[in-house]
Amino acid sequence: MNPKTVPGGPAGATPASPGHDAKYEPVFVGPIKARLDALFPKYPTRQACLLPALWMVQEARGWVPDGGIDEVARVLELTPAYVRGVLTFYTMYHQHPVGRHFIQVCTTSPCNMGGAEEVVKALLRETGCKELGATSPDGRFTVIETECLGACGFVTPLLVNDDFLENVTPERVPGLLQSYK
């Protein structure tokens, strides 16, 4: 599940990723605003829409930039400090830009016993990421290790963005990466 803290600091310091300085364009306009508005009646408080709203920002921008934190705080009538406090509890929200294809590999015991470490090595090699948490020079991939993905009978499972792949072996890695341009 949760991405681990990465030695060597934040991911995505490569120029290929949208930078921290880029001007923030509001996310909650048009259809995305309509999606959020449709959620409000399902909960007795606006605050309950915090995780869904952060997901919407990440879907639209690829990560949750400072501007996204401010915008979510505004639309949910919370403070930016509060939103940041919640955001940092949950490991699936990216606090930095990541590669176009974000790969999470389970390495918890059952997967470790089934050879997940070799899958990680193959992924780091074939994507050109070299290091966990780092983005490949072409901006295409970021690879991280996660804890149990809830698919321990299908060793090794991975998530590539929203695609859940099962029974991945080092041999399958080059082939499956080809569909992620």
Add this chain to the structure above:
Amino acid sequence: MGYPHPSHARETVVLSQYFGDAGARSYDGWIKRGGYEGLKKALGMTPEAIIEEIKASGLRGRGGAGFPTGLKWSFMPKNDGKAHYLCCNADESEPGTFKDREIMRWTPHALIEGCALASYAIAAETCYIYIRGEFTEPWKVMETAVAEAYAAGAIGANAFGSGQRIDIVLHRGAGAYICGEETALMNSLEGKRGNPRIKPPFPAAAGLFGLPTTINNVETLVAAPHILMRGAAWYKALCKGNPKSTGTKLISVCGHVQRPGNYEITMGTPMKDLIYDMCGGMRPGRTLKAVIPGGSSVPIMTPGEVDTCIMDYEGVVAAGSMLGSGGMIVMDDTTDLVYQIMRLARFYAHESCAQCTQCREGTAWTTRILERILSGAGKPSDLDLLLDLADNMTGTTICVLSDSCAAPVVSGIHKFRGDFEAYLSGKRKPSLAGV
């Protein structure tokens, strides 16, 4: 069934009958397979009668703690004029456990039916299904199924024309094992950090949004419609002589067996039948070394304990562990147990929400000491130190994540001491670089 394998003759296939059958996913497909009959029947009964039936069946919570489900539902206040909530716990993140994922991705309407039934029984008009963020495929399947159920009038303002409002809302987690703990889940749903709450108050008194709430695991909820359809007596008879543990249980088996998968067994099935027969036993030339039977949070078992173990709540306790969530990790003689225990400790250290000192510090120090042992720099006193730490971490914190980290360590040292000593004496080469 032993999905992804065909059903084994020794399984009792109730909840898993349609695993692997993509035709069961749609509303029409589910109706063709007899779906929603349990809910329709329930909507014609009084909530009290439903709760009595569930109580009589002996159904216990499948999320790990095994609390009697009918009793839990009966704790909800009656006619208090307040909104009530049902939470369905679909956060499944306990290492070794992967059953709720199969239920959701193959039989989403079974879960909707169970949620609607339980909502009616506890007088809740809204049920939130909290699905872990990584479950992208189950999410999509559930999203489609909920929309279909609304369109068909099975749920919504007037569920099956009963006059009862039942809304079902899917809520996506964002990566935190601790949000599977019931009060952390409620905080998370409210848009807060996922810190477990101090109990009491219990959820039936003050749960989600401070209102009376019942929380159940996915597998618990999907069992309920079967009980109403076939009767409590039928369900209660699904056991091997122990009336305290009844029904079927999905056991997710992973690790070094020939056929990992989800097996649905009658409570009371011998563990050795499950491992050596249904799962095909060990790989050729290998022997069993250890089993963690209930998800990673329970004590490790030796092959001797496995041989005599009866798989029900009391049976696994008698054999030195716990049934827990039914996520079973099987390890053969190639396994470096010390390494795997370290890896589990690292999991808990990573997942601690950090509000209790014993857990925040204890999980991290346990991991570091185990890493030191694996790197060849362990001291003879380290095992006592680990046991001392584990003692401090057990029964002293807001939730049991801390105890869960201690369980594999304590049982590992007591039952497999030689494995640790091999590292301490230098007989075994370090498997981790110096830390």
